[in-house]
Amino acid sequence: MNKLYYIDQYKQSFSTRVIKQVSENDKETYVVLEETAFYPTGGGQPNDIGYIQNVPIINVEIIDNEIRHYLKEPLKDEIVQAQIDWERRWDHMQQHSGQHILSAAFAQLFQYETVSFHLGQETCTIDIQTESVTNEELFQAETLANEIILANKPISTKWITASEVELYPLRKKPSVQENIRLVIIPDFDYNACGGTHPATTSEVGMIKILHTEKQKKNVRITFICGERVRKQFHLKHETISSLSQLLNAPETRIIDSASQLLTKLKESEKEIERLKEEIIAYEVERLIDIRAYVGPFHTISSVLPNLSMKELQKLAKILLQKSTNTIVILVSSIEDKLQIVCGRTEEPQHKMNQLLSTVLPLISGKGGGSEAFAQGGGDLSYSPDEIMTKLLNELNISIGTK
Incomplete structure (x- = not known):
């Protein structure tokens, strides 16, 4: 595989050499770089996007053991300058590290193991291995996760061999047998992961659980981290403020006012x-x-x-x-x-x-x-x-x- 250094979390731009360029069906072009900082889709985390020589990257995938950067048009140069969409990368780093912390909180408090993770454009989800979860358990896990964030613990990485796996208290066994990369939050979480993460837990910002739903024999938990929490709070604050004005009621009485309005509406519908x-x-x-x-x-x-x-x-x-x-x-x-x-x-x-x-x-x-x-x-x-x-x-x- 061509050399990766997307594990260097803060690399936003870099120079490298194009070692392969292929146009597929005269519609798609992909290049393979000698070195790359673009994260390819994998492990529940979407790919990075950005530019190579000002040509937009629309997808990055690992196919046939090479990292392919799909472009809107072919490149003309062999030595190129690449630029990562840093806002997207930072968001992914916050969400992915938040997932590690939240999954570790559920495992530590209730022995609920995470069986899958998805990082979406608006929200993230984990499926935990239990048929039900209480509101109190959700509150405790969220509280512990945010305490770890406030503790400003370092998030470090380490490459190990398969023979060294047993030396670490991993939440689950690695899915690969070589080039095993650990993401470590000391005294809290040890997890095999190839994703991107910030340097400390405080950079995750905050974790907020939004809702849950039954998913076969598991429970799916929807959550957000970091900047997404602020944006969600801003959106909900605007919504609540607007409802407060419409209902002519203080924010603390919106639910009561809405309930009274719905009751009157039902009575009116019966009268109609x-x-x-x-x-x-x-x-x-x-x-x-x-x-x-x-x-x-x-x-x-x-x-x-x-x-x-x-x-x-x-x-x-x-x-x-x-x-x-x-x-x-x-x-x-x-x-x-x-x-x-x-x-x-x-x-x-x-x-x-x-x-x-x-x-x-x-x-x-x-x-x-x-x-x-x-x-x-x-x-x-x-x-x-x-x-x-x-x-x-x-x-x-x-x-x-x-």
């Missing part, structure tokens, strides 16, 4: 439902009183604004239950959409799904149902009155029933 029931009952009586008698059957037709499909269906079914030898046609417009319901009693034998299908193409609509009851909707390319007229004309009756 009750009033809708009254409206439907009124409409039933009104429409039955004005129903038209044409030949061997009655027709009840009405344009009713701002009724949902569910409400139209309910109204139509009640009307049919209270009627005999009746056809019901209801049309409503709501939120720039047309809603149509057609239904009949056992007699007459008109097919409601066929009646509805005569107007659906006019409104780019969709719908369906049976011969006895059908529903559909579409665009407001025709007014509700125009659609009603077309439906009534299909039955060869007049519009004197509105």
Whole structure:
């Protein structure tokens, strides 16, 4: 493998030589450098990005035992100057070291071992080997982790051989048998790791656990470290301040005020439902009183604004239950959409799904149902009155029933 020195945590720029450059499918170019400080994806930590000769690096991976730096365009020079995106690197160093500290805290306090780690763009996660974790355990682990950060302990690295592994109290066995690199926080954590880390625990800044979730037989813990904690606090502070103003309540009473508001909202929704029931009952009586008698059957037709499909269906079914030898046609417009319901009693034998299908193409609509009851909707390319007229004309009756 080409020589690495990404373990030198604070190397932000360096000069080196290009020893290999390959263009794949005329779309991607990667280079292999004689020496590199760019961290390749691995161990739960994303790759570094940055520039080589001002050409952006979009990915760094270890493939076929070489570190490949994927670029937006080929390089022209053999001796090159490289620059790491330091803000991203520092963030990764804080998150990765924070993970070591938090995992060690869970192991030390409760013997919960970490089985996986993921460093995401917004948050980090560890999966710990337990089926449940209490809020008190989370609080204790977070407290211990932050005490270690405040203690400003050194974070050192050491290369050892496989035969030396047993000399150190490692949290878990290394996944490799050679070139084993230890990351050590004295008297607290010894862990085999190839990732990037700051020089002291204080540089991690702070650790904050955000939430947990069940993950098969483990528990997944979402957390953030360092600068991410400050950004998260700033975001939540702005949100709480805005809610405080909206609810006209001090921050300490936001939860109570929001609960009271939700209670009132639920009560209002119940009242709205009750009033809708009254409206439907009124409409039933009104429409039955004005129903038209044409030949061997009655027709009840009405344009009713701002009724949902569910409400139209309910109204139509009640009307049919209270009627005999009746056809019901209801049309409503709501939120720039047309809603149509057609239904009949056992007699007459008109097919409601066929009646509805005569107007659906006019409104780019969709719908369906049976011969006895059908529903559909579409665009407001025709007014509700125009659609009603077309439906009534299909039955060869007049519009004197509105």
